[in-house]
Amino acid sequence: xxKVTQSSRYLVKRTGEKVFxxxxxxxxxxxxxxxxxxxxxxxxxxxxxxxxxxxxxxxIPEGYSVSREKKERFSLILESASTNQTSMYLCxxxxxGTVEAFFGQGTRLxxx
Amino acid sequence: xxxxxxxxxPLSVPEGAIASLNCTYSDRVSQSFFWYRQYSGKSPELIMSxxxxxxxxxxxxTAQLNKASQYxxxxxxxxxxxxxxxxxxxxxxxTGFQKxxxxxxxxxxxxx
Numbered sequence: 001x002x003k004v005t006q007s008s009r010y011l012v013k014r015t016g017e018k019v020f021x022x023x024x025x026x027x028x029x030x031x032x033x034x035x036x037x038x039x040x041x042x043x044x045x046x047x048x049x050x051x052x053x054x055x056x057x058x059x060i061p062e063g064y065s066v067s068r069e070k071k072e073r074f075s076l077i078l079e080s081a082s083t084n085q086t087s088m089y090l091c092x093x094x095x096x097g098t099v100e101a102f103f104g105q106g107t108r109l110x111x112x
Numbered sequence: 113x114x115x116x117x118x119x120x121x122p123l124s125v126p127e128g129a130i131a132s133l134n135c136t137y138s139d140r141v142s143q144s145f146f147w148y149r150q151y152s153g154k155s156p157e158l159i160m161s162x163x164x165x166x167x168x169x170x171x172x173x174t175a176q177l178n179k180a181s182q183y184x185x186x187x188x189x190x191x192x193x194x195x196x197x198x199x200x201x202x203x204x205x206x207t208g209f210q211k212x213x214x215x216x217x218x219x220x221x222x223x224x
Contacts, residue, residue, distance in 0.1 A: 031210055033211065033212070035214075040120070040216060041216065042200070042214045042215060042216035042217055043156070043200070043212075043214040044214075045211055045212075045213070048211050050210075056211075058211065090155055090156070092212075094210065096210070097210075100158055100161065101158070101212055102158075103155040103156050103157070104155060105154075105155050106154075106155050
């Protein structure tokens with residue numbers, strides 16, 4: 001079974017903190033994605049990566065950065081957390097050339 | 113205009129009925145279309161993919177694609193209370209990258 005694992009299920013951080021969300025997949029997928037999900041807005045793409053050290057901005061990259069130093073790991077970084085970044089964050093991965101994306105269990109981040 | 117649009121619902125159907133979920137998309141040259149199911153508090157899981165005009169059946173699920181009208185639908189036959197979830201329509205637009213763009217989802221409620 002494909003496994004996409006996010007480091008935390010729930011996270012509470014203070015405004016201004018630097019926050020790291022980690023995602024690891026065990027299927028040698030080339031593509032990895034970070035989405036956030038908010039009520040009424042659905043899933044919105046923050047960043048994605050199609051190879052090690054490669055990254056592309058999604059639809060809402062402002063306030064975020066990413067790192068992909070190894071193929072299996074894709075990190076989302078909130079440089080200075082703000083309350084409007086309180087959300088559910090979902091990581092996903094897929095093979096290049098196929099489009100079936102598998103999701104992690106999600107991280108519910110609360111910024112206070 | 114949003115890239116992918118869905119009615120948020122809830123769509124209420126009695127057990128055993130056919131549930132019909134609809135989705136429209138704006139990018140005329142999109143080629144790949146997906147339906148994900150998301151239970152409350154869980155991450156999305158892929159249930160159907162469709163790439164060409166017409167119907168695709170998998171068990172109780174049928175996906176229908178009409179590229180000329182730019183809509184994709186999901187039919188669930190013999191609906192069960194366990195089908196109660198939010199159904200997300202996703203599209204890969206013609207951007208050259210395999211990134212999924214999601215609709216906001218339709219909440220389905222199947223009553224016993």
